[in-house]
Amino acid sequence: MATEEAAGGLAFHPMDQFLVRPLFGGTEIHWYTPTNVTLWMGLTVLAIVLVLVVGSRGRAIVPSRMQSVAELTFGMVHKMLEDITGKEGLKYFPYVMTLFCFIVFANFIGLIPKSFSTTSHIAVTAVLAMLVFLGVTILGFVKNGAHFLGLFWVSSAPLPLRPVLAVIEVISYFVRPVSHSIRLAGNIMAGHAVIKVFAGFAAIAAIAPVSILAITAMYGLEVLVALIQAYVFTILTCVYLKDALHPGH
Template identity: 80%
Template sequence: MAESSSNADGSSKMIGLILFAVVILMLIIAMLTEGSGEMAFHPMDQFVVSPLFGEGAVHWYTITNATLWMALAIGGIALLLVVGSRGRAIVPSRAQSMAELAFGMVHKMVEDICGREGLKYFPYIMTLFCFITFANFLGLLPKSFATTSHIAVTGLLALFVFFAVTILGFVKHGTHFLGLFWVTAAPLPLRPILAVIEVISYFVRPVSHSIRLAGNIMAGHAVIKVFAGFAAVALISPVSVLAITAIYGLEVLVAFIQAYVFTILTCVYLRDALHPGH
């Protein structure tokens, strides 16, 4: 028994080593063949914004693949939240309970973080959450276009949040909103230094807010594409298919988590505007 199990251990270790060696070898082969121009790595092609109909320049009004996938996101949202809830059933259908789940999650998040007065802004936050979630998940479909992988999109969303929160803060609290930067809990000599740090971190918010989302989505899609490029080589294709599967699973997780993170950060920023006194 003991011998056979140690044998099994030894053989599995051997298999692992062999697999590792094979992968390394294949990577080297792949590099070499790529150099010779047989393999094509174009992980960024999927992000190109191009007109849906015909060729030519992309004007602001042109209907592009971005337009199409944003429209599909709208369609998905309408399907889940509008068509799904049309029964208005006391005992909900599957679609309705999913819609209620999404509603309840975001509603509770807003209420928990911003308090009851934050619920006035719940529709805006729900809009952001729905758009990002659906865009992320639709972007995971093969041949699709991930609208949220673009800094133009996430940047606009983040700037929308930034300006909305800043304006709201000044409208609600006037100059008291600046108290956000003046940490009264700290000793007086430290306060100017902390104020500088707070101001910097406040203005970095939209940058991190937008790049976090776009970067995550873009990186995941690019990595999947790189592995897909390796799949063209017969020798390493099993490994690369496995890797694509694993990363795809991870990306499904990331798609939701990033939408969740974006929403929760929006709530946190909104709380700062509603209650600036820490």
């Protein structure tokens, strides 16, 4: 596989795994076309329902494995949200919990061989980031009115610097959805591409053992990345929510 084709290119293509393809043949993709992205996003939602709803419906005193996972996830996100935003932010827990579960399940499902990693696509992560950005901005103005603009005015800085800092704060605020989405998609895509490169060289007998060890190490790292990136995306959402609820802090 790791040899050059007659045309001069490599026989394996690490980025092919990220191609969006229609589920039922053809090449044209419209907004209503079911694709592999649609399929794996649907499987992600199904997995969340199975673990968090079906797996914990018994509410046993001695929990099963699935109930334990559901309870640990619930407790972690609940504590994260309360620690960052305070009691006032807990009313938004269902959204934050849904966001975390979707990302972490999509990341882990994307590690299954022959699966499709939906969070490696900026189209998916950008929608998640824009929903957070718009929701937080609207909430900030609804809760605080014009006082929400105080988020951009650094009152502790010397007066001559405040206009300059205000411009910087406004720019950094509108860059939030860009960094929020690219961080997640970039990390997931990079890890999967590296694993595919190592897998391509595994067919060469001379370096196959080294390649297999590298794949194992990268896969273990990607398991951590899958959880950490979901955690980072969620904790940043909590920070942005705190800014909307308490812009003067």
